[in-house]
Structure formats: C-alpha cells, structure tokens
Amino acid sequence: MGTSNTREFILESASRLFATAGYSAVSMRDVASESGVTPANLYHYFKDKEDLVRESLAFVFTDKTNPIEEIMKSPGDPAKRMERFLLWFSWLLMEDVIFSKLLFRELLDGDGSRLKYLAENVFQSPFSILVQLIDDYFETSDPVFVAVSIVGALLGHCQLSGMVSYLKEGKPERISPEAITRQIMMELQFKVRATNKSVGRSENA
Template structure:
C-alpha cells in the first residue's frame, strides 16, 4: 500500500477546509493544526496561502478527473462511451462535495490568474477528452460547443438539486444521480443527434 506523503495530506486537508469554509475563513495555522504539523513545517512545503490554495485545487481536480482518461479511451461504441462519460461526470459532481464546492467556488469567484493556471494545467485535458467523446458521438455538431452543453447541463442540474424538491412539481427523486443521468442523456441525444424532424443538427459555420 502506497504511503501518503505529508505534502499530499496537507493538500487534501486544505482542500476539504477550503471547500467547507471558504478561502478567507481558513488560515495557514488552521491547516497546520488540522494536519497535525507545525506552521513552520507547513511553510516548508508551501511558501504562502495563495500557493497552498493553487496547489490544493490542482491536486483535487487532477486526482478526481484522472479516471476520465481510461473511461474516454474505452473501445466501446461512441454511444456507449458517451453514456459512460456522462454518468461518471454526474456522479462526480453530485457525490464528491469537495470537488464540486471547489469547482463552483472557482468558476464563480476565482482569481483570473488562478483560473488561467488551472485551465492550462488541469482542466485542459479533461475538457479535451469530453470534447473528443462528444465529437465521436455527435459527428455533425460543433465539438467544443457540444462539450460545453454537456458540462453545462450537468452543472445546471446540480446547482438546482437542493431547491428542486421544494419547487412546483419537483421531486426528491429528480436529484438522484441515476435519474439525472438518464434525463440528461435523453435530452442530449435528441439535441446533438436529432432535430425536431429527426434530422441531425448541423450548426452553421461562423
């Protein structure tokens, strides 16, 4: 069994604290105390709080999205691979609170330079994989915009999941990951591979 390094432990603990309390509410001393190391030891690994935030985010996002490489590389049919990728992403967003809270915190309030760093070092590969899978499935749609639609639809369901049961006609079961996956797939399949007359959607070139 692999031994977890002190640095990785710090990153995981910091990510959990940042996700639950926010960046401003968590100090370097708080992280050191939670990990069980001295502040000096913490500063040995991370020169300041911004460095810790940046590396904690990169660590969590890279770790959680790593399985996508194997999932997207499956040799199944494009439809099956698309289905598996959508299901995996729904579960990740709905079931991993640390990942989803950090992700949405960054998208809404993240520092511009940090977002650029994360986009180039972490988000680029998962987005490219989702784009490839979507492109193979929906061959006549713009691959980048289609990937954005896949991601955006899943994000939207997650963001409304806590209030949906209280809205008119809303049900708790509508927030179940299997139900969300089925619904998202049904809508995406219709939108990406069939227009109102059953014809594939063809987007006009800019």
Template sequence: MQPFDTRTAILDVSARLYADLGYSAVSMRDVAGVVGVTSANLYHHFKGKDELIREALAHVFTQKTAPLAELLERPDVTGERLEAFVDHFVRLLVEDRVFFRLLVRELVDGDGVRLRDLVQSVLEYPFRLVVGLTDPQQPEGERVLMAVSILGIILGHVQLAVLLPYLPGGQPEHADSSVITRHVSAVLRRVLDGTAESI
C-alpha cells in the same frame, strides 16, 4: 514517501477546508489545527497561503481527473460512450463534494491563470470528447457551443440540486446521481440524435 506524509495531509485538509469555506475564511491556523501540527510548520512545507491553496487545488484535480481520462481513452465499442461519460461525470460531481465545490469556486473566483490551469488539468479532455459527440457537419463554432451546453447541463443540474427541497414538486431523491444520470442522458441523447447520428 513516509507511512504518514505530513505534506500530503496538509494538502488534503487544505483542499477540504478551502472547498467548504473559501479562500479568505480558511486560516493557516485552522489547517494546522485539523492536521495536528502548528501553523509555523505549514511555512516549512509551503511558501505561504497562496502557494498552499494553489498546490492543494492541483493535488485534488490531478487526483480526480485521472479516472476520467482513462475512461475517455477506451474505444467506444457499444455506442454508449455518451452514457458512460455522463454517468462518470455526474457521479464525480455529486458524490465528491470537495471536488465539486472546488470546481465551482474556481469558476467564480479564479483569475485568468487559474482558469487556464483548471481547463488544462480537468476540463479540456472531457471537452474534446463532447465536441466529438456533436454533429461533424456543423461548423466548429456550433459544435463548441453544443459541447458547452452538454457540460453545462450536467454542472447546472448538480448545482441546482441543493434547491430541490425548496422548489415546488421537488424531491430530494431528484438529486441522486443515478436519477440525474438517467435524466440527463435521455435529454442529451435526444438533442444529439436530432442533429446527426453521432455514434
């Protein structure tokens, strides 16, 4: 642990550039240039480009998922765990552009191994919570589908937000995390209350 850890700096820069440009468009020279070292130095810290990007992904995902897990481990005393989860997840996706873009990129480009890693490091925990919010009297398959719908509506909402300036009636304010959180919470509460008292 040094005051300025070169390896960590490389991981941070790699994650940001990969999130913005994608795997093939970010070169080892680019990363090195932003960090302020030579590209040869990158090969001292990492075996190659594949390993660098893979570790950068794990670096960001483990970093950003910890607070979410902490939230989910708190007991639900107010019955507003759904709102708290939506608020936190929307805020994470809207306000952390790097995290959001890494997530979407993995969903579209990830192979089987990387998708399983993504689930285990980021999505499995919130997924279990959301399944727990669905009607326990429904069969397992229905509850899984409902959980996917809930996570999907949040992801889709954030993803479509970039189109709002070009959609008829769309205002950029509709992409604010507070607006999205309020709206999605209301929709989900209506859906969940229609099936069971799940709080």
C-alpha cells in the same frame, strides 16, 4: 511520515478546510494545526497561502478527474462512453462535497490566474477528450459549444438540486445522477436522430 506523505496529508487537510470555510477564513496556521505540523514546516512545503490554495485545487481536481479520462477513453461505441461520462461526472458533482464545493467556489470567485492554472493543468485534457467524443458521437458544427453546454447542464443540475427538491415538480427521482444522465442522453440521441434525418433528406434531394 515521509515527505511525500506529509505533503499529501497537508493538501487533504487544506482542501477540507477551504471547501468548508472558504479561502479567506482559513489561515496557514489553521492548516498547520489541522495537518499536525508546525507553521514553519508548512512553509517548507508551500511558499505562501496562494501556493497552498493552487496546489490543493490541483490535488483534488486531478485525483478526481483521472477516472473520467479513463471512462471516456474506454472501449465501446461513443454513445456508451458518453453515458458513462455523464453518470460519473454527475455522481462526482452530487456526491463528492469537497470536489463540488471547491469547483463552484472557483467558478464564482472568478480569479483569473487560478482559473487559467486549473484550465491548463487540470481540465484541458478531459475537456479535449470530451470534445472529441462529441465529434465522434454526432454531426455538429461546433463540438466545443456542445461540450460546454453538457458540462454546464451538469453543473446547473447539481447547483439547483437542493432547491428543486422542494418544488412540486422536483421529485427526487428527477435529480439523481442516473436521472440526469438518462435525460441528457435522450436529448443527445434526439439530436443524433434529427441530424441523421437531415442528412438523409439532403442525400435524397
């Protein structure tokens, strides 16, 4: 196995362990054993556990968010691109266990240095594209706030989906990626219509 392949395999193994057991419960020796390398070889690729954690996060999140950027930059009107983004990100959160567990773990842990690292090196580009897409989609004084609200809604639906399924109002068809996308699009389109009506009234005044 080549150097790059070995490093990638270690990151894949570490990501699975961190997502399943958490950072504190996983040792460098555990990762070495899972990856089939010696502890000494592991330290050849990663200087310490914190370095391995950061690189594992970047490996998972970068790999998963690249298609989102392509979706948001794809041809078509802003509404269609927004719909594709919502569906893809909803699916990613609901179906990719490693991605969602690692993301929620980071948000809950609140480690400032790791959050800063991920914001600057992984999430800045797709978030900026989302803000621009919102700015293209409808008039708003604060597209950043709207972008955070949309992402927050998606994260919330994913986190609550397990509990909601047991509520009498929480039918399975309401918590699927398709249902989440459809509902958020309806809310956004309502805002577009309301904004257009407001603009029309101002112009006719």
